[in-house]
Amino acid sequence: xxxxxxxxxxxxxxTDTLDRELEKLLEDAQLEDGDHERFSHxxxxxxxxxxxxxxxxxxxxxGKKWIPGRDPxxxxxxxxxxxxxxxxxx
Numbered sequence: 424x425x426x427x428x429x430x431x432x433x434x435x436x437x438t439d440t441l442d443r444e445l446e447k448l449l450e451d452a453q454l455e456d457g458d459h460e461r462f463s464h465x466x467x468x469x470x471x472x473x474x475x476x477x478x479x480x481x482x483x484x485x486g487k488k489w490i491p492g493r494d495p496x497x498x499x500x501x502x503x504x505x506x507x508x509x510x511x512x513x
Contacts, residue, residue, distance in 0.1 A: 462501035
């Protein structure tokens with residue numbers, strides 16, 4: 424979900440804690456090559472805005488890196504992004 428802004432804006436413990444938890448969760452992700460292209464992905468809203476201004480790629484919760492440009496509403500939500508987001512919320 425290149426532009427979906429459902430990602431967490433803030434998580435208790437700061438970004439260092441989020442980064443450590445995210446790295447741990449990414450180790451468990453089991454997507455096949457090319458699967459990332461079929462889904463919309465969770466990305467922090469401010470990262471999408473930053474990418475629009477700078478042209479830098481963003482990183483989804485599942486680990487996919489790309490420059491947002493497609494309509495996320497046209498694709499199903501990445502199951503790994505959704506699973507990771509739910510773990511981070513809980």
